[in-house]
Amino acid sequence: MNALAATSRNFRQATRLLGLDSKLEKSLLIPFREIKVECTIPKDDGTLASFVGFRVQHDNSRGPMKGGIRYHPEVDPDEVNALAQLMTWKTAVAAVPYGGAKGGIGCSPGELSRSELERLTRVFTQKIHDLIGTHTDVPAPDMGTNSQTMAWILDEYSKFHGHSPAVVTGKPIDLGGSLGRDAATGRGVMCATEALLAEHGKSISGSTFVIQGFGNVGSWAAQLIHEKGGKVIALGDATGSIRNKDRLDIPALMKHINEGGALKDFHDAEVIDSAELLVHQCDVLIPCALGGVLNRENAPHVKAKFIIEGANHPTDPEADEILAKKGVTLLPDIYANSGGVIVSYFEWVQVIHCNMLLPTISFHNSH
Numbered sequence: 001m002n003a004l005a006a007t008s009r010n011f012r013q014a015t016r017l018l019g020l021d022s023k024l025e026k027s028l029l030i031p032f033r034e035i036k037v038e039c040t041i042p043k044d045d046g047t048l049a050s051f052v053g054f055r056v057q058h059d060n061s062r063g064p065m066k067g068g069i070r071y072h073p074e075v076d077p078d079e080v081n082a083l084a085q086l087m088t089w090k091t092a093v094a095a096v097p098y099g100g101a102k103g104g105i106g107c108s109p110g111e112l113s114r115s116e117l118e119r120l121t122r123v124f125t126q127k128i129h130d131l132i133g134t135h136t137d138v139p140a141p142d143m144g145t146n147s148q149t150m151a152w153i154l155d156e157y158s159k160f161h162g163h164s165p166a167v168v169t170g171k172p173i174d175l176g177g178s179l180g181r182d183a184a185t186g187r188g189v190m191c192a193t194e195a196l197l198a199e200h201g202k203s204i205s206g207s208t209f210v211i212q213g214f215g216n217v218g219s220w221a222a223q224l225i226h227e228k229g230g231k232v233i234a235l236g237d238a239t240g241s242i243r244n245k246d247r248l249d250i251p252a253l254m255k256h257i258n259e260g261g262a263l264k265d266f267h268d269a270e271v272i273d274s275a276e277l278l279v280h281q282c283d284v285l286i287p288c289a290l291g292g293v294l295n296r297e298n299a300p301h302v303k304a305k306f307i308i309e310g311a312n313h314p315t316d317p318e319a320d321e322i323l324a325k326k327g328v329t330l331l332p333d334i335y336a337n338s339g340g341v342i343v344s345y346f347e348w349v350q351v352i353h354c355n356m357l358l359p360t361i362s363f364h365n366s367h
């Protein structure tokens, strides 16, 4: 099912359970604003390349709109709309005073050089700078983007509006980023998992885990679960999937990846078919990559007893129904991966507060 149709369907079910007025339901399903921009950049070889960028601002009734920017070939208006909607529900569930937004550019970041990525980010920022802002819409990293991307956005935005470090979160520490933001989503996934298992009389140290995605969210979740004594027995990313039936050595795997190795080339594991990963035997399955990966085809074969949605909307509604009937307990994305936006909120408040103090500091210094 299309990401927007799936997210809207889940929302309609929630409104029925909450007894929400149908006019309010309709209003909340329509985004506040949708932006689509053309971004053309010169490539390193001098030829031109054109990309389409999006920013969807879903709702601002609880505060400035907040949400990541994704660089991925599958970014399209419906996907960004769905993700923006999820941010509105996520910031509400996490009780941070934000609304929801999301953005992205349809591109393959791995195929662009660092300077091409910088040019693309700066052109995208030039096209949307009037619509984002510290108190209106605050972007953050998502799939395919990171603290460097946020630094480029901040720098480009500041050319138009003056130095504005609170316009993005997930920045490098030197530019006003927050300690712990990089790990925050994965840490939140680990904490949510720990709390859920405890409710069922279980613990991380006594459980086996399978994780899809070994980027920001998946790698931090794996490291923190490993530190707590959990057995991560299988892992996959875009390049392939691996398993070690005893326990993957996550610190050794991190070293291998940081030295430029591919996940599937890790020496202390066997390569498995990626389709097998999500239906691999384990106690806890944690999808931390793309949306819609659990569907009506593979859901009947899932063996995990618990699913923690580290990714956004990894479970489509048909899979959701099948898994519920099978007795699988599923922790939804808007709770399970909210650690990132919570620490983003702390970063935003810290930067605004420091900026307010700056005139006072210079006043004291001048005397």
Ligand SMILES: NC(=O)c1ccc[n+]([C@@H]2O[C@H](COP(=O)([O-])OP(=O)(O)OC[C@H]3O[C@@H](n4cnc5c(N)ncnc54)[C@H](O)[C@@H]3O)[C@@H](O)[C@H]2O)c1
Binding pocket: 141, 142, 143, 144, 145, 185, 212, 213, 214, 215, 216, 217, 218, 236, 237, 238, 239, 288, 289, 290, 291, 310, 311, 312, 337, 338, 340, 341
């Ligand atoms: N970064 C955050 O703070 C944050 C916060 C909340 C939710 N999320 C969600 O978590 C998910 C992952 O985000 P991230 O920031 O870790 O992204 P990332 O770009 O750092 O990592 C993505 C990972 O997914 C893998 N992947 C991509 N395509 C795949 C495929 N077809 N099969 C298997 N693996 C594949 C990549 O190889 C990579 O390991 C996304 O759904 C994102 O929206 C991220």
